Amino acid sequence: MKRKDRSDIIFRRVLAVFPLLILILVGGILFKLVTASSLSIQKFGFTFLFTRTWDPVFENFGALPFIYGTLLSSFVALLIAIPIGLGTAIFLAEYAPYGVQRVFSSLIDLLAAIPSVIYGLWGIFVLVPIMRTNVQPFLGKYLGFLPFFQGPNYGVGVLSASVILAIMIVPFIISVSREVILAVPQVYKEAAYAMGSTRWEAIQTIILSYGKPGIVGGIILALGRAIGETMAVTMIIGNNVKISASLFSPGYTLASVIANEFAEASDKLYLSSLIEIGLVLLFVSIVVNSLARLLI
Amino acid sequence: MSLPDRKRSKMDAHTISKDLMVEDHSINELIGSAFQQTRQGRFIADKIIVTCLSLCAMCVLFFLYSILWHLLSQGISSLNLEFLTHLPKPVGEDGGGMANAIVGSLILLGIAVLVGVPIGLGSGIYLSEYANQRFAQIVRFVTDVMNGIPSIVYGIFAYTVFVVPLKSFSAFSGGIALGIMMIPMITRTTESFIRMVPVHLREAGLALGTPKWRVIVDIVVPSSLGGIVTGIMVSLARVAGETAPLLFTAFGNRFWHSSLFQPIAALPLQIFSYAISPFDDWHRQAWAGALVLIMIVFIMNFSAVYFVSRQNQFITGKITNKRMRGMKN
Numbered sequence: 001m002k003r004k005d006r007s008d009i010i011f012r013r014v015l016a017v018f019p020l021l022i023l024i025l026v027g028g029i030l031f032k033l034v035t036a037s038s039l040s041i042q043k044f045g046f047t048f049l050f051t052r053t054w055d056p057v058f059e060n061f062g063a064l065p066f067i068y069g070t071l072l073s074s075f076v077a078l079l080i081a082i083p084i085g086l087g088t089a090i091f092l093a094e095y096a097p098y099g100v101q102r103v104f105s106s107l108i109d110l111l112a113a114i115p116s117v118i119y120g121l122w123g124i125f126v127l128v129p130i131m132r133t134n135v136q137p138f139l140g141k142y143l144g145f146l147p148f149f150q151g152p153n154y155g156v157g158v159l160s161a162s163v164i165l166a167i168m169i170v171p172f173i174i175s176v177s178r179e180v181i182l183a184v185p186q187v188y189k190e191a192a193y194a195m196g197s198t199r200w201e202a203i204q205t206i207i208l209s210y211g212k213p214g215i216v217g218g219i220i221l222a223l224g225r226a227i228g229e230t231m232a233v234t235m236i237i238g239n240n241v242k243i244s245a246s247l248f249s250p251g252y253t254l255a256s257v258i259a260n261e262f263a264e265a266s267d268k269l270y271l272s273s274l275i276e277i278g279l280v281l282l283f284v285s286i287v288v289n290s291l292a293r294l295l296i
Numbered sequence: 297m298s299l300p301d302r303k304r305s306k307m308d309a310h311t312i313s314k315d316l317m318v319e320d321h322s323i324n325e326l327i328g329s330a331f332q333q334t335r336q337g338r339f340i341a342d343k344i345i346v347t348c349l350s351l352c353a354m355c356v357l358f359f360l361y362s363i364l365w366h367l368l369s370q371g372i373s374s375l376n377l378e379f380l381t382h383l384p385k386p387v388g389e390d391g392g393g394m395a396n397a398i399v400g401s402l403i404l405l406g407i408a409v410l411v412g413v414p415i416g417l418g419s420g421i422y423l424s425e426y427a428n429q430r431f432a433q434i435v436r437f438v439t440d441v442m443n444g445i446p447s448i449v450y451g452i453f454a455y456t457v458f459v460v461p462l463k464s465f466s467a468f469s470g471g472i473a474l475g476i477m478m479i480p481m482i483t484r485t486t487e488s489f490i491r492m493v494p495v496h497l498r499e500a501g502l503a504l505g506t507p508k509w510r511v512i513v514d515i516v517v518p519s520s521l522g523g524i525v526t527g528i529m530v531s532l533a534r535v536a537g538e539t540a541p542l543l544f545t546a547f548g549n550r551f552w553h554s555s556l557f558q559p560i561a562a563l564p565l566q567i568f569s570y571a572i573s574p575f576d577d578w579h580r581q582a583w584a585g586a587l588v589l590i591m592i593v594f595i596m597n598f599s600a601v602y603f604v605s606r607q608n609q610f611i612t613g614k615i616t617n618k619r620m621r622g623m624k625n
Contacts, residue, residue: 011509018418019435029453036456087352115537117564198342228446230540278452289444
């Protein structure tokens with residue numbers, strides 16, 4: 001009897017190592033990124049986040065263009081993805097017959113499973129030409145009075161990157177909001193129907209108000225994905241260190257500057273600045289995900 | 297990801313009806329402005345909304361169709377035996393393939409499995425079987441955060457921990473970066489599937505005087521194996537296409553790798569560098585490589601679907617576990 005007890009304790013202790021490893025790992029990632037970027041943190045301090053020069057030759061580094069590019073592209077991506085994603089989720093959960101729902105959700109899983117680099121490939125050879133010849137001239141012609149749709153039209157740029165990002169985060173928004181909508185208790189919906197409301201009225205009054213925290217959480221989660229997305233954006237955004245109001249102009253994001261310049265950063269301060277950008281990404285993702293977790 | 301129960305209980309009939317009154321007003325404004333506040337008008341509004349919503353869904357389907365169609369049509373013309381069995385040709389020469397990249401990707405995934413599966417599995421079992429509530433919540437929270445950390449950050453981490461001290465890009469560092477990325481998903485799926493194992497199975501084992509760890513190893517894990525494998529396959533499918541963490545760990549290689557501590561080619565890396573290259577032939581090969589990659593990813597995803605359906609059948613009692621049927625004690 002005694003031997004059995006001890007074997008149980010041993011088993012338990014051995015297993016306990018693994019979750020501890022996870023905690024140590026995440027702590028280690030934070031620690032490693034902070035120490036590796038200490039050079040740049042000491043030299044530039046907080047001004048790193050607000051400086052708009054990025055000059056490897058004179059070793060003057062600031063992350064503002066990348067922060068701007070990341071926020072802008074993610075924001076535009078959300079603008080595109082929220083209506084499409086939410087609309088699809090509502091359609092699937094409330095209108096589509098069960099068979100359609102099942103087929104559709106496995107198709108959406110496929111869309112979510114496509115690797116980022118393939119989105120980038122598709123973006124370069126399919127999306128960018130369409131943006132250059134059709135979409136952007138159209139926007140420039142009819143909405144050109146806005147500063148967002150002015151300037152030369154290369155095809156590669158913030159707008160194309162945002163469209164790719166939107167396609168990539170739509171599956172997240174759909175699957176999270178669909179689950180939230182399906183979790184609304186049937187009795188509440190039935191109550192709305194019993195009062196004579198149409199389906200859309202029921203959706204508006206009951207489902208959207210009941211599911212609001214979950215849906216917002218899903219959107220924040222999607223925002224986190226968009227901010228951290230690297231490959232597809234790197235391939236399409238144009239990689240230009242410039243802050244411009246125009247969505248047509250090439251930009252740069254936090255993740256894509258790391259992807260592009262890390263391997264060739266020979267200088268210590270240069271490398272350390274790039275790692276500090278990684279640290280910024282890490283902090284943002286921790287904040288965003290904690291927020292989303294509180295809401296869902 | 298349903299709403300927690302406490303929120304649900306808070307939302308009683310009273311708040312719902314209050315919401316209804318407030319919202320009803322806005323509906324009247326919204327629809328009443330466009331239509332007469334008649335029964336017919338409201339139904340027409342409903343129809344219009346349905347049309348818009350289904351257009352959204354069509355839009356999503358169209359993106360998926362366009363991506364898959366281009367992959368197939370562009371990829372298949374360059375996908376041949378030479379592509380699968382040859383090394384890349386030197387710059388400027390047409391032909392050649394991605395054999396090294398395909399093998400390299402498989403090696404990287406192998407290393408990733410060695411890193412990610414034990415940690416993920418062990419943590420998942422511990423969380424569901426032993427951990428106290430507080431510790432489990434902390435670990436769950438940390439795995440959720442890990443899931444959201446951009447993949448390129450893992451690349452930087454592996455770079456500072458392995459590449460800098462060893463002074464070389466290596467397959468080893470890339471595989472570990474991918475393995476770390478697998479941990480959170482395997483942990484969470486393992487935990488949730490183990491929780492679903494029916495209590496009577498456990499109790500049957502315990503009633504026979506089996507120690508708890510034997511019950512876990514012989515009953516709980518085998519009967520949730522389908523679910524656990526699902527988690528592994530899904531996480532593997534996710535990291536199989538990852539490029540960012542490999543950029544400065546595995547680094548890529550135009551030849552066969554000489555050891556696991558040297559740079560190694562990987563399919564996503566090769567696709568990336570070919571896609572942004574100026575050569576038409578490389579573009580074609582990028583499409584072929586993408587087709588191979590997506591087939592690998594989809595096969596993993598489909599097998600995950602298969603395993604999870606088997607698991608569900610087991611939980612609902614439609615099939616039984618062979619190993620358990622044969623178990624004597």
